[in-house]
Amino acid sequence: MIQKSFRNITELLNRLYQDKRLIAEMFYHRREIDFTRDDALSFTDVGRLSFLIDHGVIREEGDSLELEESYLQFFEEVLLANEDITGSAVADQVELLKENISFYLLERDNPVRQVKYLRKVKRNLRNIAQLSSRKVIDLKRNVNDTFKQEANYIIKRERLKKFLTNISEINRLVDNTQELLDDRSSTFEHFAPDDQLSTLIISVRIELNEVSRTIIEQQAVIREYLHRIDRQDRMVKKIRRVKMLKDQFVWTTATDLLRVLEERTDIFLEPLSPSPLKPSLAYLRLTDDGSAILEEVRKTIAKAMTADRKAAPPLSEGDFNSEPIEADYVDLDSLGTKFLLSDTDLFSFVMNYPYEKEQSVGKRLEYYSQLVQKLVDILYFTGEWRESGNFSYPLITALK
Numbered sequence: 001m002i003q004k005s006f007r008n009i010t011e012l013l014n015r016l017y018q019d020k021r022l023i024a025e026m027f028y029h030r031r032e033i034d035f036t037r038d039d040a041l042s043f044t045d046v047g048r049l050s051f052l053i054d055h056g057v058i059r060e061e062g063d064s065l066e067l068e069e070s071y072l073q074f075f076e077e078v079l080l081a082n083e084d085i086t087g088s089a090v091a092d093q094v095e096l097l098k099e100n101i102s103f104y105l106l107e108r109d110n111p112v113r114q115v116k117y118l119r120k121v122k123r124n125l126r127n128i129a130q131l132s133s134r135k136v137i138d139l140k141r142n143v144n145d146t147f148k149q150e151a152n153y154i155i156k157r158e159r160l161k162k163f164l165t166n167i168s169e170i171n172r173l174v175d176n177t178q179e180l181l182d183d184r185s186s187t188f189e190h191f192a193p194d195d196q197l198s199t200l201i202i203s204v205r206i207e208l209n210e211v212s213r214t215i216i217e218q219q220a221v222i223r224e225y226l227h228r229i230d231r232q233d234r235m236v237k238k239i240r241r242v243k244m245l246k247d248q249f250v251w252t253t254a255t256d257l258l259r260v261l262e263e264r265t266d267i268f269l270e271p272l273s274p275s276p277l278k279p280s281l282a283y284l285r286l287t288d289d290g291s292a293i294l295e296e297v298r299k300t301i302a303k304a305m306t307a308d309r310k311a312a313p314p315l316s317e318g319d320f321n322s323e324p325i326e327a328d329y330v331d332l333d334s335l336g337t338k339f340l341l342s343d344t345d346l347f348s349f350v351m352n353y354p355y356e357k358e359q360s361v362g363k364r365l366e367y368y369s370q371l372v373q374k375l376v377d378i379l380y381f382t383g384e385w386r387e388s389g390n391f392s393y394p395l396i397t398a399l400k
Contacts, residue, residue, distance in 0.1 A: 004055045019044050019052060026058070026067050027075055028288055035065050090131045090173045097124035097180070104191070111192075118194065125200055128177055129207040135170050136214045139163060143218065147225045149289065153236075157229050164222045171215045174208050181205055330355065330367060336375050339398065346371060346379070346396040347388070365391075372396065 006012040016023060022043035029035050037060075040049055052058045059068050067075075104117035143163055150156040181201055191197065245251035252258060284290035339349045350368040351361075359367075372379065384395040 006055060015052070015055070015057070019048055022049075022052075023057075023067070023071075026065065027072070028291060030067060030072060036063055037065060040065055090128060090135065090170060093124050093127045093131060094173055094177055094180075097121060097128065097177075100124060114192070118191070118197070122197060122200055125204050129204045129211075132170065132174055132177075132211045133207060136211050136218070139167055139170075139218060140214070143222055143225070145287070147228075153229055153233050157226065160222050160225055160229070164219065164226075167215055167218055167222070171212065174211055174215070178205065178208055178212075330359070332367065332370055332374060335367065336371050339371065340375075340378070342398075344397075346398075347386075347393045351388070 006015070022040055025043060026035055026040075037049070040058075049058070053060055056068050057071055059066055066072075100117050100120040104114055104121060107114045107117060143160065146156055146159045146163070150159065181204065242251055242255060242257060245254050279290070279293075284294055335350075335353065338353075339346060342349055344352075347368060350371065351364050353364075378399045380397050380399045382395045382397065385392055386395055387393075
């Protein structure tokens with residue numbers, strides 16, 4: 001099937017923005033192989049998904065979907081999330097730089113065409129510095145992630161050795177570029193004076209020197225990690241052998257473990273005290289594993305919050321009764337308004353008021369106390385006391 005292409009950059013950007021949630025989700029799960037069509041349809045519809053597949057944004061392999069390599073590589077380069085550390089891109093830019101320098105020198109008799117190659121030389125210099133810095137940043141992140149997260153010692157060691165090879169390749173390319181910049185007799189010495197080019201060369205030299213310094217540090221870090229892996233591997237093998245001898249009940253006689261332990265005071269032999277682990281916020285926010293941990297914690301908290309909830313009992317036939325429910329309710333605001341319009345005292349008004357439903361004496365006394373509290377600012381306390389049956393009450397009237 002012939003792959004369709006986008007008509008222009010505007011259509012491409014609009015389509016990517018329209019399905020940004022799907023593309024973001026596929027990028028986060030780019031190292032997994034179980035992102036299915038059903039997973040994709042939870043973020044878009046069938047028509048839009050087919051459009052992205054037909055136009056080469058998404059590739060369908062059997063039941064799985066994944067981003068096309070060109071888009072995946074672009075996102076990883078821009079987001080500094082590339083896991084494949086090679087110097088091929090830097091090497092390409094170095095070759096293009098040499099080529100454009102050569103073409104520039106061949107166009108000595110045509111200043112107009114020389115300007116075109118001068119622009120390309122400047123662009124190559126910027127790209128070399130930028131790509132070298134990004135490769136080193138990617139390398140540092142991947143080295144640390146591999147050492148801390150890879151559980152298999154053999155895979156961990158092989159990946160670190162590969163990083164060591166890649167970093168040597170990048171270092172060689174950086175050295176070649178620095179030699180090219182320093183060899184003024186054969187390159188930039190023959191260029192026409194250009195202040196922007198001179199400033200750019202100085203800037204690129206500074207950045208490449210920083211890259212070289214970082215490369216040396218990372219080489220030392222990788223070698224230290226490899227030594228640690230070897231020590232851990234030897235220790236694991238010894239522990240396994242001791243366990244085997246223990247299972248055979250001969251470990252005390254076949255080894256000198258007891259004597260060695262008595263002579264050692266290593267911290268790892270001390271009992272562990274509980275201490276909280278605080279993972280890096282950058283790890284939680286910027287890595288796929290960190291996002292997975294946060295999602296797992298969210299599910300655990302949500303499950304704990306709903307674990308003690310019990311379902312309500314089923315409704316009985318009486319619950320479906322449509323008969324109205326009569327509520328014993330008195331509107332105190334309305335009652336207070338009517339009192340303010342009357343000419344009697346508050347106690348007599350409340351006790352003699354014609355309520356819609358008969359109220360007990362206790363209820364009437366309760367309404368009396370509540371109205372005193374609500375209307376205290378607009379009541380007049382005469383200081384006189386009166387009696388009514390078994391009750392003695394203060395004479396309170398509305399403030400005129």
